[in-house]
Amino acid sequence: MSQIARAFAISRKDIESYYGKPPLLTWGLLFPAVLILAVYLKDQAGYLAVAPGIIGMTLLFGNTSMAAIVITFEKRAGTLERLLLAPVTARTIVFGKALSAAAYGIATSIVLTVGLVVFLGMPLARPDVFAIGLVLGAGTFSLLGIITSVMVKEVFEAMTLMNFFRFPLLFVSGVFMPMSEMPGWIKPVAYISPLTHVVELLHLGASGEAHFTSPWVPLAVSVLFFIAFCAVAGPAFRRYATR
Amino acid sequence: MHQDEQETQVAVKVHGLRKSYGSLVALDGVSFEVSRGHVFAYLGPNGAGKTTTINILCGLIERDGGEVSILGGDVARDPVFVKSRIGVVTENSNLYPELRCRRDLEYMGEIYGLPGAERRRRAEELLDSFGLTEKADAPFGSLSRGMKRRLTIAAALVHRPEVLFLDEPTTGLDVPSAKSLRGFVRRIVSDGTTVFLTTHNLFEAEELADDVAVLVGGRIVARGSVAEIKTRVGSVRNLAVRFSGDVLADALKSACPAIRSAKLQEGVWLLDVVNLHETLGQLLAFCQQHGHWIQDVGAKEPTLEDAFVSLLGETAQPDGRDGP
Numbered sequence: 075m076s077q078i079a080r081a082f083a084i085s086r087k088d089i090e091s092y093y094g095k096p097p098l099l100t101w102g103l104l105f106p107a108v109l110i111l112a113v114y115l116k117d118q119a120g121y122l123a124v125a126p127g128i129i130g131m132t133l134l135f136g137n138t139s140m141a142a143i144v145i146t147f148e149k150r151a152g153t154l155e156r157l158l159l160a161p162v163t164a165r166t167i168v169f170g171k172a173l174s175a176a177a178y179g180i181a182t183s184i185v186l187t188v189g190l191v192v193f194l195g196m197p198l199a200r201p202d203v204f205a206i207g208l209v210l211g212a213g214t215f216s217l218l219g220i221i222t223s224v225m226v227k228e229v230f231e232a233m234t235l236m237n238f239f240r241f242p243l244l245f246v247s248g249v250f251m252p253m254s255e256m257p258g259w260i261k262p263v264a265y266i267s268p269l270t271h272v273v274e275l276l277h278l279g280a281s282g283e284a285h286f287t288s289p290w291v292p293l294a295v296s297v298l299f300f301i302a303f304c305a306v307a308g309p310a311f312r313r314y315a316t317r
Numbered sequence: 318m319h320q321d322e323q324e325t326q327v328a329v330k331v332h333g334l335r336k337s338y339g340s341l342v343a344l345d346g347v348s349f350e351v352s353r354g355h356v357f358a359y360l361g362p363n364g365a366g367k368t369t370t371i372n373i374l375c376g377l378i379e380r381d382g383g384e385v386s387i388l389g390g391d392v393a394r395d396p397v398f399v400k401s402r403i404g405v406v407t408e409n410s411n412l413y414p415e416l417r418c419r420r421d422l423e424y425m426g427e428i429y430g431l432p433g434a435e436r437r438r439r440a441e442e443l444l445d446s447f448g449l450t451e452k453a454d455a456p457f458g459s460l461s462r463g464m465k466r467r468l469t470i471a472a473a474l475v476h477r478p479e480v481l482f483l484d485e486p487t488t489g490l491d492v493p494s495a496k497s498l499r500g501f502v503r504r505i506v507s508d509g510t511t512v513f514l515t516t517h518n519l520f521e522a523e524e525l526a527d528d529v530a531v532l533v534g535g536r537i538v539a540r541g542s543v544a545e546i547k548t549r550v551g552s553v554r555n556l557a558v559r560f561s562g563d564v565l566a567d568a569l570k571s572a573c574p575a576i577r578s579a580k581l582q583e584g585v586w587l588l589d590v591v592n593l594h595e596t597l598g599q600l601l602a603f604c605q606q607h608g609h610w611i612q613d614v615g616a617k618e619p620t621l622e623d624a625f626v627s628l629l630g631e632t633a634q635p636d637g638r639d640g641p
Contacts, residue, residue, distance in 0.1 A: 087416070090416070090420075151411060151413075156412065157428070159376070159407075161428075162399065274356030
């Protein structure tokens, strides 16, 4: 059986053990839904300016948090060590874990998006671009969660470490404020944030309007971030998983 | 390279293994061989480097130096080849607590590359042979400690490994569970599996092992068969003697220099002796001199524990090195 088949086995098991649980699905949906509803109630015309950003933010927080919970839990229970003793490479384990975390993020985002389209009439000008944004965001942020959490032992350590970059990313990535309205000095920082480009793709996919008029730049940058995290995740996992 | 060594009778070959954690030397040139189909007991006090050795052999940590060959492969260079042919039971029972026992075994089968039908059949077979069929649908986390241990060992056998590493397999188990586990180990060895065992239970090591290596402070201080290790402390170490009258310990010890220590227990003197023949001669002379006679005498072969304690005494290190 190939390493890919084993990665799928790891992923299926994680979905069965962690992500498929109703409380987690509810948590992943309720938080963004309530936030978008609050914005919608305040400004029914303006909610569309922040809804894609909130979906992107949910992907960032949901996927990094879930990956961190799973990795630190398995480290503590010794099951991660059990996996490392098996004939699977570090890359296979990372791929399997990221796949299940990404599936969770994509599933909750799709349910949220369908809810927004059905109940609030959110447009989907380019569903293909929107879907690519979801997939790249879910994959990139899952890998980011794995890379960060494998370096620590406890969930709170992982969360603390991740909050050092998650909250600043919210501030600079056009989640609540469109890129065009950002002060000039923030823009260079925004361009090097992976969340910015995911949010841009979601905006383009939903309303068809964003800071970048074409999806190619945010798409290319998002793919580069994804590849970079893929390249870093395997060696980081090999180095820190048994510590 | 793999085939050459596969054809030999050596399952595990370690030469000059070294590992340090900063300034702490955990393994300092460790060398040993484990024959195929044998039980190899790797003994040592806490912090001797046993778990570090296992972690290196199983590919969990990297070594600083030395050669390691398991079934002809080097886990550092060819981890998938080696890991697919070994099974490892770590000190903790580390299966997935939320999964049902059957699913835990099937998942392990999947990870080790067993096809669907075979892993389902193998899971049932192992549940049956480890007496866990009734618990097949119970979550692993709900099992008793003994049952968890049994399922953990079963999981390590899913892919029929040629070498099984058992790190403290009976720690924390009650006597019947530990006895039952020893029975399982004997059974898998009779099926041709090589077992690499670390344990603090020297009775267990003596009962199961063909070969023994004693590790102290990161160095092997004794190696050989159980019988060979025991001869390191002489053929007979302990005598139980009942005298016809009261005897004082000081008088006994000064008359019999071959006695290392003497303890009176319920009227019987338990003697730790250097040499059996010398001691018997000295005891007879002592009795003659003090007007006693020997009512009863019994000799006891040294145990592996006696040998182990003696080896630790010989190699005692004042710095008390302790591995991480």
